[in-house]
Amino acid sequence: MSSLGVSVCVFWFIAVSTPALAQTNRLFQWSFANDALSTSLPTCFPLQIIVTSFNTTTNDTIGTPPYYMTAFVVGGTPVTTFIGTDQNNLTWTVTEPVGSQLVLSVVDANGSAGGIPPNIYKVIEGTTTQCVTTPINTPPFTVTANVTSELQTCQPWGFKVKGGVPPYVITFAQPGSPVVTNVSMLFGDDAFTFINRAGPNGQLIGAISDLTGRWATGTPIVNTKGMRVATIYVLQSLKGFSTSSRIH
Known part of the structure; x- marks a missing residue:
């Protein structure tokens, strides 16, 4: 080498x-609406997501709705969930078991991805775990x-x-x-x-x-x-x- x-x-x-x-990448990017959200995500709590254009200067591409969240569970089974059609009003709820480690990706109707956050998220117990599924x-x-x-x-x-x-x-x-x-x-x-x-x-x-x-x-x-x-x-x-x- x-x-x-x-x-x-x-x-x-x-x-x-x-x-x-x-597959087309770099059309849009996504983020949690709450900038203060840590790398620990609570179960069964709706998390607001915002989609913006990848090019913030031209702001000309935002992907094709509807949008989906794919949670790649480390060592487990990925889960793809519908999160909405309005780029400014998307919601995702963590349904993975407590302790799961997640790599997250938002994709649009055509399978185009909006990028991967630099963090690996850990699922923690929220106010309830009734929505958690295996x-x-x-x-x-x-x-x-x-x-x-x-x-x-x-x-x-x-x-x-x-x-x-x-x-x-x-x-x-x-x-x-x-x-x-x-x-x-x-x-x-x-x-x-x-x-x-x-x-x-x-x-x-x-x-x-x-x-x-x-x-x-x-x-x-x-x-x-x-x-x-x-x-x-x-x-x-x-x-x-x-x-x-x-x-x-």
Whole structure:
């Protein structure tokens, strides 16, 4: 690996590609209306959310309503919830169990993401927990990863999927990033290897959904280490067969 501040990963590139799903980022951004809100979120309390244009100078794009909140539960099952149609009057309520750690992403009707806050939120007990639900994992649909702690630049991060309805989509989300990356797996594939190109000294989550939109349980997260990369590829493999595609 180069000792320069920017490193380059090089490996075999096979012509057959695994496409990234068509998705537009940087159309809008979102925030909690309460600026004083901490990284601890109470259960069953409506939280106001505001959507604004990503470009605050032109203020010309706000995404396409309705909007949804996807809460990526670390080690658990992501939950996608309708939060409203009015960009100035959106509401989300935490229904995840107390102690859950959440990476949050607001998306619009077209699946365009409004960015990931830099914080990982922790669910605390609110005035009530009556709204708290536990996702049903029947029939089983799970994802496991070969790395669950630190992931170095250019290090392979392998995923194994069991259950659900293929083909699958893997969603990569990094706290503090303005984008979310969705990559489609080929039909019949139940394994995926990501060569890490995420920014170092952060965290990266990988979530799996199936053809029906159902999320797999067991969502892994890693701490990213190493250097920034200039060029890197994603490798997808199954039973000795691999394909490659670049993620931008």
